[in-house]
Amino acid sequence: MSDNGTTNSAERHATSGTASRPAPATASGPPPGPAGISRRRLLGTAGAAGAAGLAVGAAGGVAGQRAGAPEALTAVGATAVAFHGRHQPGITTPMQARGHLAAFDLAPGSPAAARKAAAALLRRWSATARELMAGRPPADDTGVALDTGPSSLTVTFGFGRSLFDRTGLAKQRPVALDPLPDFSSDALDARRSEGDLWVQIGADDPLVAFHALRALQKAAGSAARVRWQMNGFNRAPGATARPMTARNLMGQVDGTNNPKPADQDFERRIFVPGGGEPEWMAHGSYAVVRRIRMLLDDWEKLPDREQERVIGRRKADGAPLSGGTETTEMDLEKTDASGALVIPATAHARISAPESNGGAAMLRRPFSYHDGFDRDGVPDAGLLFVCWQADPLTGFVPVQRKLDRGDALSRFIRHESSGLYAVPGGAAEGEYVGQRLLES
Ligand SMILES: C=CC1=C(C)c2cc3[nH]c(cc4nc(cc5[nH]c(cc1n2)c(C)c5CCC(=O)O)C(CCC(=O)O)=C4C)c(C)c3C=C
């Protein structure tokens, strides 16, 4: 990261397509002003995000829009992501420090009434998300996020398979929403899976994230009830000296080989094309959501050398066991003096690589979670795995099938819940998310 906040191509390559974010404005460079950050640095940060293809509003202007808010915020608080755009926010946006995932079920009613209620709800939710993402509190505000800027808040909406029958829109249901196959390692809890509507919230401030969750739940009113809800987190912006790929709760560098927005085939792999099927999903994407518990007591007994063989990458820096640095391509053919594969045949990174799956790829954008310890002190912790693709049948499904058959990591994880959601393209100004479906 250079002083003016721009990310050079080598640095961008060295981090996940979604994990890179600016260093805190106060970490280096000229001394900050009394309010914590100079205007030059603030604008530099917004400029860098814009150059990376991310939708960012006028960071410098956000604080001024709120009566009683501080005159200037740090870059963390001031960064705003645009609600309107070709794609919904929260897909290519850098991963945020805090996340909430929630599924809602529509209230019982006739298909016509349910569709009308869903349309009104998405209109209300879109308006709430747009205001909150710009740092403007809703009319009946609880005050939870007063004093903070938008803090890179994003809200993303998706539709589950069950929504289409509930609303009489079965003919509009994408084939891509067909149920995921059963996997032998699944231990799924139906009550924490699927749902008519899905909401993903991310923000770099925990109060901002909770505020959005509560505002959306209240905006649902009697139209929909929370079916399940999960809380997650990632490394806080500025916690590392330079932008670095995230680590998960097993301590691994996780996200290295994600597709990058600069890749030539990124759009094709992650987003449904305009004019694709069905039409209302143009520029949308499909999210697979899995709550994956990590069996940390077992994992942490394994020596680092063995942990590295499970993944196929070094723990310290994420470099492949075949050599080089984090960004060096894996050499899947390399053998040692005894003729054994250096990256074991069962290594997670080998089995999940596009080269092992006919090119199948997905954009992984997870949150870690920790929901406490049981009576014996066993942690309920792991990954809220969220991956994005233009079609789950050519993304998640073939890769998970292969992992299910021979991944060395599977001994240390358990898939406990699952959801598959159609996430429509971004709403244009004056539109709400999903309007093209709900008013078709
Ligand atoms: C079906 C998709 C995947 C699931 C489920 C999954 C779970 C999972 N993964 C890790 C840790 C790592 N995964 C890494 C790479 C990686 N994983 C997947 C897919 C799934 N992972 C892919 C497609 C890739 C990229 C492979 C490649 O192209 O090289 C890595 C290595 C670093 C990286 O590239 O991100 C780690 C570490 C955990 C802990 C986990 C479940 C809890």
Ligand SMILES: [Fe+2]
């Ligand atoms: Fe993985």
